[in-house]
Each structure stands twice: as C-alpha cells, then as structure tokens.
Amino acid sequence: METNHKHVTCENCISRKKSLFSCFDNENVTDLNHHKSCNYYKKNQGLFIDGSFPRGIYCLNDGKVKIFTRGDGGKEQIIHIATSGEVIGYRSMFSGDPYGVSATTLEESNICFIAKDDFLNMLDVNATFRNNIMKELSKELGERAILITNMAQKPVRDRLAFSLVMLNSIYKDEMINLSREDLANFVGTATETIIRLLKEFKDDGLIEIHTRKIEVIDLKKLIQISGK
Amino acid sequence: METNHKHVTCENCISRKKSLFSCFDNENVTDLNHHKSCNYYKKNQGLFIDGSFPRGIYCLNDGKVKIFTRGDGGKEQIIHIATSGEVIGYRSMFSGDPYGVSATTLEESNICFIAKDDFLNMLDVNATFRNNIMKELSKELGERAILITNMAQKPVRDRLAFSLVMLNSIYKDEMINLSREDLANFVGTATETIIRLLKEFKDDGLIEIHTRKIEVIDLKKLIQISGK
DNA sequence: CGAGCGATTGAAAAGACTCAACCACCGTGG
C-alpha cells in the first residue's frame, strides 16, 4: 500500500516477469528500460481518456487502474480493472483510432510509459512478443464475449457475485477496496442496488463489510451464485 | 438469395477485396486459393462449437453466420452476425485455446476453409496482413466494449433499436430476416419482449413487419432511440 | 389434413430503478 514515488528499472521489475514483456531477453530488457519513463500517479488520476489519440503504452508496475467507457447518460461502465504487470492501452496502438475507453487510477500507482514508435518497433523485431500480444488480444476478446453474455442474461445479484469473485482475485491478499459507485459501474447497476445486495450477501455470511472494504468469506458460494 | 453450391476461386472472389485478405497481391492470392477449400452450408448448420479445438479459419463468401456463446441456462447470446467478406474463427488461432464461441449459419452460405498451419504461415510471412489482423482484433475489442456498456446500461427497448440499426446495415438491401428468438438472443432479452416492442415500433411507424422479415422505415428515429 | 414449431397475447409477479431523505465519516478552518 505504501507505494509512493519509486523508480523502477525494467531489469528489476517484478511485474515485468508476469507481463507481456516476459519473453524479453536481457538485451531486450535493457533496451526497453532505455525507452521507458517511470511515473507516479495519485489516486483517481487519469492516464488517458476516450477520444484522445494514443501516444504510447502504459505498464502498470504497482497499483490498480480502471478501464471504462461511458454510456449515454455519462455513466461509467468499467470494462476491466488492471493490476500489477498489466500493459494498458496497447490496443489503440494498432488501429490508428483514438482511444475508445478511458483509464484512471483507483489507488496510487507507479506506471511506466513507452512511446508508440518504440513499442511498434519492438513489435516488428520480436516475433515472440508479437505472438504474446496477439494471444492477449484474443484472450481479452473471449473475456469480453463472456462479459457481454453476463450483462445480457444474468440478473444483477448474479453479476455482483461474479464481480466479487473476479475482484477477489484482482485484489489477491488485500480486501476489495472500491467505492460503491465504482462497484456499481463495474457490475452495471445503480449504487443503491449494490448496497442492498451487499447487505444480503453479508447476512448470508458470504462476505464481511468493513465500511468501504469488502472481505470475501465464502468464495465457493459466491462462485456458485455467479453461475459460472 | 439464390446462393446454392458455388465454387469460388480467391482470384475472382468479390468478398476477398473487402476482407482481411484485401492486402494480398496476386501471388499471395494464388497461393491462398491453393490452400483453401470451398464448402456449401445449409441454413442452421454449425461451423464450430464452443469448447472444440480450431483446425483453421472460415472465410464467409456469401451468407450470414451468427457467432454466439451460451449463458448459464443454455440460452444463446449472439455476439456478432458475420456477413460476406468476413473471416471467422481466427481469434482462437492464436491463443491455443479451444473456441470460446460457436458459429452457425443463419441462411444458406458459401464458406471457404483454410487450415491453421497455412493461415499462421501467411501471417509469419506477410507483415501487412499481420497488421490488418491486429487492427481488426483491436477494432472488435472496441466494439465489444460498447456492447458491454449497452447491455449493462441501456433498457431493452433502446437495445432493440440499436440492434435493428446494426442489423439494417448487415442486411443492406435485403430486409432483416431473423427468427424472433435469434433477435431476442442478439438483443439479450426474452422473445415475448421482442414481439411486444416490435409492435410498438411498428405502431410508431419506425418499422414494417412482414411476418418474419422486418423492414426499417425510420432509421433516423431508431438511431435516436438507440442513443448513440 | 394434421402435427409441430414459431409467433403472439394476456395477466401476474419479480427485479431494478428512481427519487428523496438521512446518516456517517473525514478533513478543514476557525
């Protein structure tokens, strides 16, 4: 939690090993390190917003970032919550289009930046890296298909359970720490509904609520409710 | 409509020019033609199903194909409807995973098949082709983000309008021709709800209903209802 | 001509949303 300003080198970066850059050899990593800059972000700070043009990619070394679109009324829909080791914003790098989503930190974070040209260059040169990227793109496509189905077919209660299961693995050893509003925007419902359902889950002994933080007690049951 | 058994060569294939293969030069196309087989599919015939392992990709020369997952109750959720020129099932080619979706024809179709190895080979050799694929993957990722948001935030009525607008461009000069059930599975609702809302739209002069087929009358108004 | 599937209708019930009010915590400034 005590993150704060930190300067990371790619050579020592723990997050790198579980990232898209895991396939880089020593030489690649040194090169990568020369091309990246390292930045500290406060909580609720924007990385980029929908409609702007991408200038590079972001490597989340430490922290959490929400990726979201906005529906008609301006209501956020959180599509994904990124955590350590994830690379953010690389999709828009290929299309030439502006970002279709926005990214904002959920907590203080250390995030490295790699300029577009440098990134595309690495892609040209490194076939394994390319394959990793394509694999990742298609994996996310699959995840989004499931999400679409969930949103379309599952009632809010089930979606909340599903989201809690997902968040539980995103927050690993920590407790889930999201505002009710963000949680609502992740599940795709109203915050009042979230609050009521959380209470139900608490009464059923599935979770414990510590003011803002949520502790998962009965993961198995939650998975069962979430349906798959 | 009078499709039926047809043998297409890639050289003469009209669909090719608007497909992912549009960047192929003459030599590439000849090569492509040698590696593809051409098949006729009846209506409601499966191309592949969720969970099976991909053996190659499908080029939709003529016809329509629904791509769908199944929710918990087994209810289909149509993620996408492919039409002439679209390449189907190439995502699972990269991940090494089994298909995450199923594909079934909505009408009689002519579909070519290219084996996995041949496809991956083309990818290795042809950088422009590769870029096209990556661009396409990220484009679809963006579309799915919008779809997720729609499903999560828009009421059924708006989603139906949105779907009709989309279907109108998929069916181009023809009228929209889907069973009520397929339409419901596309919109993400019950078929009864679809029927009631279609009647509303008809009464409001937005569409005309010819038994099973739907004719769009007031596209502008539908777009307005669909919200974006 | 009959069977059967897809389309349609009606009525009742459930799930969510909205709106409005209230509470609780937290940091600020006096």
Added chain:
DNA sequence: CCACGGTGGTTGAGTCTTTTCAATCGCTCG
C-alpha cells in the same frame, strides 16, 4: 479542539420495465 461542510454510504417507498408462465394462433411441411 470543535463546529462545519461535503462526499460517499444507507434506507425507504413507489413506479416501471421486464420476465415468466400459460394459453392460443397460424403458418409450413410432410
């Protein structure tokens, strides 16, 4: 150190959309 203001969290009530279930209709195919 305490009052103040504000944001985020919580609660209640009423409403509306959507679902569900059951029944009927109507077209198409054998």
